[in-house]
Amino acid sequence: MSIPELGYRAGQFFQKKTEKRSKRNVLSGAKDWCEIFRRSLDASLSNKSCFTIPAGYLKEFQQYTTFSFFTFQIDVDKPIDWHLDISSGKKFPLIFSKDIDIRSDKYGSAKVVWEINRLQFLLPIAIKYRGSKDKRDLQLFTDILQSWIAGNSYLLGVNWYSNIEVNIRLIVWYYCWQVLFTMEEVRNNKDFVSFATDIWLPAIYEHCVYSYANPSKYSSANNHLIAEYSGLFIASCCWDFNASKKWRAYAAKGLEKQIQAQHSPNGINKEEAAEYIQFITDFFLLPFSVGRQHNYIFSGEYENRLKAIFEYIYALMDIKKGYCKYGDEDDGKVLITSADPHSNNFFSLLASASVILKDNRFKSFAGGDFDLKNWLLWGENGRKIFDALKTDRRLRPSSLYDEGHFIFRKEDTSTPVREIYLHFDAAPLGFLSIAAHGHADALSIALHLDGIPFITDVGTYTYHTEEQWRNYFVSTLAHNTVCIDYKNQALHAGPTMWLNHYKVTVEKIHKDENIEAVAASHNGYLRSGCKHTRKVSFFRNEDKFLIEDHIAVFKGEHEIVLPWHLSPGIEVLKVSDNAYELRSEACDRFCTLICDIPLNTVSGQTDPVLGWYSPSFMQKTPTRALIGTIKNKGLKEIIIKSTININ
Incomplete structure (x- = not known):
């Protein structure tokens, strides 16, 4: 471990002691939630076209009640214990998060607990409500989110242990917010607006504060750091807190640096984990899209490295869209936009490549499917670009x-x-x-x-x-x-x-x-x-x-x-x-x-x-x-x- 990293680890140790002792109330940094809500709602309405979802996409989620991951399923309409490892029956304690042992079997598998607490099933529920207009679906969304916030006070429990988990929740919440608040029915729902203003928005702020205060550095600065920049950038584009401009500039700078640092010039991710490529690429792609929606344009160098990443994905896939599974894989996805738990996110990435680069090779290879995720990223204009590209299957060389x-x-x-x-x-x-x-x-x-x-x-x-x-x-x-x-x-x-x-x-x-x-x-x-x-x-x-x-x-x-x-x-x-x-x-x-x-x-x-x-x-x-x-x-x-x- 280098001398600078030793200093960083020492700083982490003292930060942990301070946080544990003071139990500070981070909400004191943002007081006028109604005004913040108003400004944030205005930002959402400026991107309404991407979230006016065509009926064909909505049908897939009309029967959605089950969240599937690894070998498990949970019923989303039943109460969830946010600290229970359902694979072992063990439970993580509700104590200061950074004191919890997650590297042994003592409390079970943190990975299983975190998979549920990413709350990725909230987006399908929000999409389901958009299609059904059934108030029971919106109430289910509210109940789940309110239960999570009540059961996970700031810095208490295993769900505040890892910054990547905090930022995946931020990204999921961004898309839920956009899907819901671009609906007039939701904007006029006083109970939901009150919930969003008084409960959800403060939780979002806590997540942003944690994200900014707990960066992964030195030997830990891998995909976790990318996720942290990605979540904070996306959040600060939508929710107009006093610190949002500072956070957005910080996160954008970090994304620009890490897309170069963590990929070779040919777009090969340096983690050396093939399945992680789709996971990591989304952490760069989603801010690229959200930035455009909120009038922030990343550099040409950023876009060129994205192109190189797409080219490597195109080369890595076999003709049935499989690949050599070198390195770790854990089925990680940033967003769930398909009712099929085994949907291939590499398909979706190549469809995005088709839109960004206007290159029909990617569309032809991916099979011509412009999925829901791409609609949320590019909207109707993206769909028109995609549909205009001809399919022309080419033989790929070594x-x-x-x-x-x-x-x-x-x-x-x-x-x-x-x-x-x-x-x-x-x-x-x-x-x-x-x-x-x-x-x-x-x-x-x-x-x-x-x-x-x-x-x-x-x-x-x-x-x-x-x-x-x-x-x-x-x-x-x-x-x-x-x-x-x-x-x-x-x-x-x-x-x-x-x-x-x-x-x-x-x-x-x-x-x-x-x-x-x-x-x-x-x-x-x-x-x-x-x-x-x-x-x-x-x-x-x-x-x-x-x-x-x-x-x-x-x-x-x-x-x-x-x-x-x-x-x-x-x-x-x-x-x-x-x-x-x-x-x-x-x-x-x-x-x-x-x-x-x-x-x-x-x-x-x-x-x-x-x-x-x-x-x-x-x-x-x-x-x-x-x-x-x-x-x-x-x-x-x-x-x-x-x-x-x-x-």
Whole structure:
């Protein structure tokens, strides 16, 4: 930890002590709620067009009563215990928030509690009321929000622990406010106006104060910091508190800086967590849209980096809009604008890209769906731009990024389009000194055929609970790369903390009409006396991959482990001790994996853990893994060649 960060952490410690001792009333900073409400309402009415929602969008939510997340559901029309972990039955205490232990199982999973307390189901309820005009829907919205505010006094309880959660609520509340107060029925509803003025608006102010006073810095300045700027910017555009202009300038400056700092020039997010890309991109996209609605225009550099992010998303997706799930994933979304809990937000982002950039490639690939989220962002004018773009499906080439993400791709002109997709990960471990959401997956690969995963990244499953499983899913052994002595390529020091980061070096990139090849190495095993180099070659005319692993041994005896993790549902036919045929009922093609060393099949093993897959957060299922092992026995170099023939 650097000296400046030590100073920052010390400041946090003393701030915590002061907050706990004083229990200050932050509401003293804003006194005239009626005047603030009036000014804020005027700002909402200036953007009425985006929130005059067409009937077609409203129908989807007319039966909305259930909020689904992870493996759970809650009935939104029943009382909610805001501090209960419904996965374990344990409950977080109603004490000073920053004293609460969220990094163990003591009170259960904070992640589960927070998912409910983001209050994302309030927006579907507001949209439902907009369609139904049924006062019972508006009363349900009021009751839920009033219950939350009453049960979560400022700085008390786990829901004031994390600033990202505070800011997601701010963003959700912004869209709820806009959807409701652009309705004449709501503006004329004295009871609701009184509730909004006397109860909701002060809670919004408390959230803004907390957001500004508790920034994530140094090793914590990852997607959390982006969310904090995003929530505060959006809030300060809508609600005209005395400090709003200062907050907006501060947040806008932070967003401008972080969109550059946390993405490469090619738009690749440095957290090294693929699913997080859609989550993080919304934290930049929503302020971009809200800014336009409130006459604030971000810089050209900001828009250009957004464009680069969209281009990377376009390259990362396979033809069925799947992707290699490198790094952490937790199903996080900023807004819920679909009744389908499994809706693909990457589709929505590409539709936004179509509108912003007026580029039909994104519309054509995303399938031509201008969803409700995009209506809330761009309104009728955005819909007209989108509809005017012609669909023109183009074949995408391989995308070989110097930053370390190499997407080998071959698409053809058949109907439907067929695709060979292999992702080779030669990127850094993650972002900043703790690489919180990275996995030890240097030089790992994933193979999809016609949008069906065959050789796969195994996912995430959990963060702070079930330590054994967290340790497995982030481990080198759980990825399709060489693992030496069953050790990780870096030191896993905590659920979201890596130390002794490895360095990946891209040795060579070759590309011609028939052969594409990348060679890369990492130094994660130098402390054990070894170095791993992998070369991936794609022979396009033969539909074949050659994967060559070179392990240089400088000292000692070592066990070299080469795992191949297969997606659930992949059927395995053993052709010989070192050759397996891999098939899927969902795909009319298959592949044959041939390896220099014998392979053994493992599935659902628990001691030690091996042969598991997590399709979604807090979900896991057994799957097959083909495991090859070899010892160097005094040799200074081990070379393992593996061939994947696609038929």
